[in-house]
Amino acid sequence: MKKRNLLFPILVVITGFIFVARLFFLQVVHHDDNDISLKGSAIKRIYTYPERGFVYDRNGKLLVANEQTYDVKVIPNEVKPFDTLEFCDLLKIDKNYLIEKLAKSRVYSPWLPSVFLSQLSKEDxxxxxxxxxxxxxxxxxxxxxxxxxxxxxxxxxxxxNEVNEELARKNPYYEQGELVGTQGIEKEYENILRGTKGVSYKLRNRLNKVIGPYKEGIYDTLPKPGKDLSLTIDLDLQAYGELLMNNKRGGIVAIEPSTGEILALVTAPNYDPNLMVGRERSKNSVKLFNDTISKPMFDRGLQSTYAPGSPFKLIQGLIGLQENVITPKTGFYCHHGYRYGSRNGAFMGCHCGITGRPIDLRLGIAKSCNSYFSNVYKLLIEKYSSSQESLTHWVEHLHSFGLGNYLGYDLPIGAKGFIPTADYYDKVYPRKTWRYSTIISNAIGQGEILTTPIQLANMIAAIANRGYYFTPHILKKVNGNPIEIEKYTTKKQTTIDPENFEPVINGMFDVYQSGTAKHVKIKDIDICGKTGTVQNYIRKNGVRYEVADHSIFVAFAPKDNPKIALAIFVENGGFGSTIAAPIASLMIEKYLKGTSTSLKWWEERIINTSLEAEYKKQLSIQLLEKSQN
Known part of the structure; x- marks a missing residue:
């Protein structure tokens, strides 16, 4: 009987303790803006949006600023009958738009605000x-x-871009109609640029009217502006590169070898960034994205993959030295080309023009001799007990330069390129009897090899540094403070010993002194470079039809203590010495001297050169082939 008399008081005490503990948790431990009481319909959130951070180039020139605009927002359940004709006239919209937007807003949420009409002018x-x-x-x-x-x-x-319904559901930070970075650094550094929204909580009565601040505003917060970014890009160099690439297609990537900072990232054709803001943004966006011929929204510097052509001979020479299959003085003869396979087998032509005497590494680079590098590749693939083992070692060297994979730069798009492996060829040739002659096109940077312009620029930066590179990146400072990101400040070593770079660099120097780029030599600047011309075929009726070749050039300068390394691809541009080489010299002089004065004739010629007729010719062949299929 006594135990029964004690049970009720004990239950009362336990229940009281639970209530007190819960009350303490809600009011003391957990009193933030995630409090469940703030989620009810009696509380109205009003957001204040911060300014996005400004963006500058490496020299402090303003690239991106802000201007004020205004959105009309709606909460469907709070809408009362109104004069629709007057309202439509005020906003310059028609009644169909009004009905459609109200319906969409209600589907999104009857109680939450959503954008009804965006980007009002100041006058409106x-x-x-x-x-x-x-x-x-x-x-x-x-x-x-x-x-x-x-x-x-x-x-x-x-x-x-405006946040859509899908993103708003996935990420609770955003509401439909807010703005979010969608591409480029706006997307990559969204969390830094956007800042933090401010919010105030208002209490509503049973008639849904705001009657005052919730809990005297203790949960209210002020917006925090986004942080400013300084990029590694040199605006003057970037704009100059875009000028030189006018009416052409391709890419230019320039890197500072000592840091991995991207100095210029040019894609052609490009577009005016102002087309992607304002009330006309939607119409402009459709036009730009639907242009599947010139593809202005496609970054050719990061996304296009091309056969690297003769610039690839540089890395073949380095691997040959590292694997001890050649020395700088090893010589090979060229009889206007290289014959391989059986006694009367296939023939790879060469235009180096050197016959009757052996060609060494330095001269082979300067004159871009196909025979020399085909012989080097043959020795590499025959060095180990099998072609598979030899190619595996070759691939490891290439990967150490960042080829065949994403480089890890801080932009949200890109392509891996392609370096063929032994496994790849074993699948192509199931009997596994392939040998050097089967894949000899790799010797001169063609065959199955694919690279992006930024990968080639990074490869040249590694050569300029005599064996290492820093991961390319676009961010330099945040709110004026230099970045300290280990990923971008750690040296990445290649598999090539430092002493093996000098013979290759000397050959690149001779390209400008006596080789394929001597016509665009710059006074007072020691430039090291390499031309490239890649065959370009279109299939017509099942037959390969050749159109204008791609023009390629890679370079760095000065030879000692280099400040810039770059790669240029001009689609259908012809010989590497014709368009890409002059562009490289002009870009280097512009960056190192601040102006381009030595090659004024070349500058005018390049700017006025249009390849649109060649692109139309190629397109007509493609369309004809498509129609016949």
């Missing part, structure tokens, strides 16, 4: 602000839009 805002009180459920939200003082580097900067 001023007029609407006086009358918005007449339209219950509608409000005006101020926000910042991006503004671009220059028409350059759209592919680097990217753009911002």
């Amino acid at each position: 805002y001023a007029y609407l602000q006086e009358k918005i009180h007449k339209y219950k459920g509608f409000s005006i939200q101020r926000k910042s839009l991006r503004k671009y003082p220059h028409k350059s580097a759209a592919n680097v900067l990217g753009y911002i």
